[in-house]
Amino acid sequence: MDAEEFRRVGHEVVDWIADYRARVEEFPVRSRVEPGWVRGQLDGLSEAGGDFAGLLADLERVVLPGTTHWQHPGFYAYFPSNASLPSVLGDLLSSGLGVQGMLWSTSPAATEVEQHLMDELVGAMGLPERFLGGGVIQDTASSAALVALLAALHRASGGKWRQSGVDGAETVYVSSQTHSSIERAARMAGLGEQAVRSIPVDPATSAMDAGALAARLKADVEAGRRPVLVCATIGTTGTGAVDPVREVAALCAEHGAWLHVDAAWAGPAALCPEFRPLFDGVGLADSFTANAHKWMLTAFDLSLFWTAHPDVLVDALTILPEYLRNTATESGAVVDYRDWQIPLGRRFRALKLWSVLRWYGLEGVRAHLRRHVELAALLESWVGADEGWELAAPRTLSLVTLAHRDGDGATRAAMERVNASGDAFVTHTTVNGRFAVRVAIGAEGTREHHVRALWEALRGEE
Template sequence: MTPEEFRRHGKQVIDWIADYHESIASRPVMSRAEPGDVLAALPEHPPEKGEGFDGLLADLERDVMPGVTHWQHPAFFGYFPSNASGPAILGDLLSSGLGVQGMMWATSPAATELETRVADWTAELLDLPAKFRGNGVIQDSASSACLVALLSALHRAGGGAPGRDGIDRRYTLYISSQTHSSLEKAARVAGVGANNVRVVDVDPVTLAMDPAHLDALISEDVAAGATPAMVCATVGTTSTTAVDPVPAIGEVCRRHDVWLHVDAAYAGVAAVCPEFRWVNDGLAEYAASYSTNPHKWLLTNFDCTLLWMADRAPMLGALSILPEYLRNQATTSGEVIDYRDWQIPLGRRFRALKLWSVIRWYGAEGLRDHIRTGARLADELAALIDADPRFEARPDHPFGLVCFRPLWDGLTTEEANAATLGVLQRLNASGDLLLSHTKVHGHVLLRVAIGAPTTDSRHVLAAWERIREEIAAGATG
């Protein structure tokens, strides 16, 4: 593709993306494709000769788009937001255009130093503790961030032996029933093993981790000869956005000398607003590592997770390997950061460009406005739910998520759960909106996660009316 061909087709692609975002509300939110539909529409064999780009765009619309669920749709309320804003898309395009492989400072100094600066900017915007400044790195996802934190904690718990070589110990990891599943996966990957993942009780109302039970479990494990490696506290759980009591958990970790990682994948970015900075409670005093995802609620398209370390030494000890073919003067000098040592893979994209673009375009005021809009709309929805006696909402919804359930008269819990899941399936199949669900104390709850850049009160009210209609039809049917 010549520069002139790239220029011409690039304009087509930009126009296509702009048209897509402009018209996205007219599309059904959830893909209606059946398993195998997209596969059947695609040629079984690759072309022998190259084809034009015009045909690709036509095939994209005809064959691929029917299998796309539209995460940027204003009526997408499932899972958590996965924001994709114009500045972030353009920043990603710049990254792709440069084609930088930023594994080391020497392979592109700007990729490293812009990332360092952007991580510090974000820490400042969120009012994170000073100990995290200069110690931030962009990961692909919170799953990777938690794995890096666990490997760092294991390195520290093992006395600093690289990779825990030659150490015959049983290590334990502490989570709650509400902790993201990536922590159990991290335990498997890191060699801790699922059997050594200890599940701490939660408060029956708030679903927050119980520090007293954590203390008892750690004491029990130490007495049995285990080495507690890490505790993961969550600020804004995936299920209900429950918030673990980080200061109290931190006190337990300090008493037992255990690494505390705080996973704030969804909710941490809310601290861009001063009124939400309570989510940072306990970080300065106790957190050894902390992560949050701009790619969820901060207008930065996937993938972009920020991980900060209070002390980078255990991470570097766990992950740094320097083969001869990567040796260079800058690395040997010790004056630069090589982010390859801050992650699992060697290679890394120039992700900082899209976060830089977002921060430069929106500024702190624009980012705060986006977060406040999501939280306000969630409050509006919760008020509507509370005013309807046919529904029951969870009382605490501090961010952009509201969890609630229909109250089905005369049905057992099992029957009510089946009825609620039936409503969810019909709503999602309608194309009008998309929700997800969770289960708390045996009851299936509907989750409405608000945060798409184009979502406003109209869309939330329309979704609520559709939910009420579907519940009414189910109750009479």
């Protein structure tokens, strides 16, 4: 495909996406296909090349029916993942440039635009100055958690981990509501599930019980275990619970454990001063993560990660074979982000974040966040005034967790009815054993009439 063909076909692809986004509400949010249907529609690989028209036809015929429409305004499941159109174009520019930024020297702009944006966001989000120079883009919060754990293991070993590995006494602390990625990271790091302590939560708030954490740390240390990392969450996946970060930080300091703060979903809210109280204590964290690809208008995948100890991270993960040696690296004047992540190679992901920040401006991003919080507060008020439904957990920001007073059967039936309608898609959690519907308001196009329709559908009003 030469440049002129690309121009012609590229315009068609852009138009196809524009049309798709304009008609996204015409589709059922959740795909209705059966397992195997999509594969059954696909042809084998062809010897001869073809044209893009055939591919676009297959997108219509096969892919769209097999798609769960994450950009639909009725998507309230999991956490919505904004792929705003400016970010789509930023990512297109990244693919178009086609650079691979593993080293500073393999494309200086890929590294320096990222450094610049990560440092600027420290100020914009009210994060501590100790994060300056410690920011990097990861693909996901799962990878960010793994990277944090590896740095923590290296530090806790006094720098012996890289050579000697783990010794089986390392211990990691989460709450029962912490995202599963931390337990998975402990597994991947060779600690096994035996190393993970699940600390109970306050039943009223689902936040980690700091007293229970203190007791468990003490008991473990007395038993010869070595506390390596505690993960505190600001905005849990289940209900949006906020762990007592400041108290947890004091316990981490006492025991020399790394404090990782996971704000994968709620993190972008730190851009709004009125939501900053949720982030109390975050300045004490050793690392912090927030996903731009959830609630910050940036197409998946882009997770913001900061650490106050980039030197530890780099020392843990660096390796320099002959074929990667270069003058810039040896000068010590540059950052090579390959040492900050699991993979070696990396896309120029900063371009899609830059596109978002420039198109919307900070005010535009804040307006997007505030709209969803306002809509969630509205839904909360309707639930509070209803005889059949009640909150199953306190609302945090734009996440409302609710349950029917008639019990789990009624709640589940309402959820299934809504999801079958095609107008909305919600998922569930359990709160103190009770089945509850999560309404995560966060799709870019969601407006009051969508939330009102969801509420009416949950209540059984057609």
